Amino acid sequence: DQQVKQNSPSLSVQEGRISILNCDYTNSMFDYFLWYKKYPAEGPTFLISISSIKDKNEDGRFTVFLNKSAKHLSLHIVPSQPGDSAVYFCAASLYYNQGGKLIFGQGTELSVKP
Amino acid sequence: DVKVTQSSRYLVKRTGEKVFLECVQDMDHENMFWYRQDPGLGLRLIYFSYDVKMKEKGDIPEGYSVSREKKERFSLILESASTNQTSMYLCASSQTGHGYTFGSGTRLTVV
Numbered sequence: 001d002q003q004v005k006q007n008s009p010s011l012s013v014q015e016g017r018i019s020i021l022n023c024d025y026t027n028s029m030f031d032y033f034l035w036y037k038k039y040p041a042e043g044p045t046f047l048i049s050i051s052s053i054k055d056k057n058e059d060g061r062f063t064v065f066l067n068k069s070a071k072h073l074s075l076h077i078v079p080s081q082p083g084d085s086a087v088y089f090c091a092a093s094l095y096y097n098q099g100g101k102l103i104f105g106q107g108t109e110l111s112v113k114p
Numbered sequence: 115d116v117k118v119t120q121s122s123r124y125l126v127k128r129t130g131e132k133v134f135l136e137c138v139q140d141m142d143h144e145n146m147f148w149y150r151q152d153p154g155l156g157l158r159l160i161y162f163s164y165d166v167k168m169k170e171k172g173d174i175p176e177g178y179s180v181s182r183e184k185k186e187r188f189s190l191i192l193e194s195a196s197t198n199q200t201s202m203y204l205c206a207s208s209q210t211g212h213g214y215t216f217g218s219g220t221r222l223t224v225v
Contacts, residue, residue, distance in 0.1 A: 009154065034213050043118070043204055043216030044157070089156060101147070102214060106156035 003027050004092050006105035013112050019077040021108050023090035026071065030092040034102065035064060035075050038087045047088070048075070080112045117141075118217040120205050126223045133192040135220050137205030144210060146188035148172075148180065151202040151219075163188055195224045 005024045013019045021035075031052040036044035050057040050064045050073070057064050063076045077084055087109045091102040121136035139146065145164055149157040149172075159172030161180040169180050177199060181189045188207075192199055200223050206214035 006156070036214075036216075041123075041219070041221070043206075043218045044214075045216070046213045049213060101145075101159070101162060103159075104149075104157040106154060 002106075003030075004090060004103045004105040006090060006108050008108050009106070010109045010111070013080045013110065015082055015112055015114050016079045019075075019080045019084065019110055019112065021075040021077075021088050021090075021110065023073045023075075023105050024071060025073075025092050027092070027103075028068075028071065029094055030103075032093045033064070033066060033073050034091045034093075035062075036089045036091060036104075038089065038107070044089060077110075080110075082112050082114050085110055085112050118205055118207050118215050120203075120217040120220050122220050123218065124221050124223075126225060127192075127195050129196060129224055131192075131195045131224075133195050133222070133224075135190040135192075135203055135205075135222070137188045137190070137207075137217055138186050139188075139207040139215070140186065141207060141209075141215065142185065143207035143215075144185075145208045146182065147206045147208075147214065148178075148188065148190045149204045149206065150174070151204055157204065160190065195222075197224050200224045 034049040035047040037047045038044040048062050066073045087107045089107045090105045093102045118139045127133050147162040148160040158174050163169045163182045179191045203220045205217040208214045
């Protein structure tokens with residue numbers, strides 16, 4: 001049972017435009033959500049997070065939106081740059097439970113074309 | 115700079131071999147995790163540990179075991195490697211309430 005789903009395996013965007021990556025979850029008890037970015041042959045690196053008490057969190061070019069009623073979150077990258085090309089994983093957790101164990105989605109491979 | 119270090123970047127092992135993947139963190143984190151990454155499947159949790167000598171099964175523990183004798187070290191053991199265990203293995207650590215720090219990964223090929 002996939003509790004966190006990223007239904008788009010890949011996304012291609014022109015440089016300078018907006019990239020929108022989507023993620024759905026099924027467990028309404030999740031209370032903390034994160035996005036990780038992964039380059040080939042490297043480990044994932046933390047990008048941005050959001051608590052379930054918020055509906056938006058912004059950090060520079062990156063904004064995460066959370067819609068709890070729809071159990072949906074999205075990552076917006078504006079403007080997109082070629083260096084943003086990577087695989088993006090969303091993850092969810094029960095914040096202080098289970099050591100903050102994270103459940104990951106399948107990943108979306110973003111390609112930003114010059 | 116804080117680090118999670120995985121002992122090998124690339125490994126090639128034969129079917130039936132016992133394989134040890136080592137992970138060390140220098141952040142005094144309580145929690146450590148082993149995931150494997152496969153195309154289309156994302157990151158799947160194999161085992162995790164909240165404390166020394168403690169371990170919990172993740173979503174896909176079959177064929178694996180772990181050892182955590184010291185707080186900073188978490189080892190993943192493939193008891194008898196099989197070709198379906200060819201994958202990218204990722205170790206991570208965390209302090210409860212915070213996100214993970216990942217290692218660079220070990221690309222294991224079982225032939």
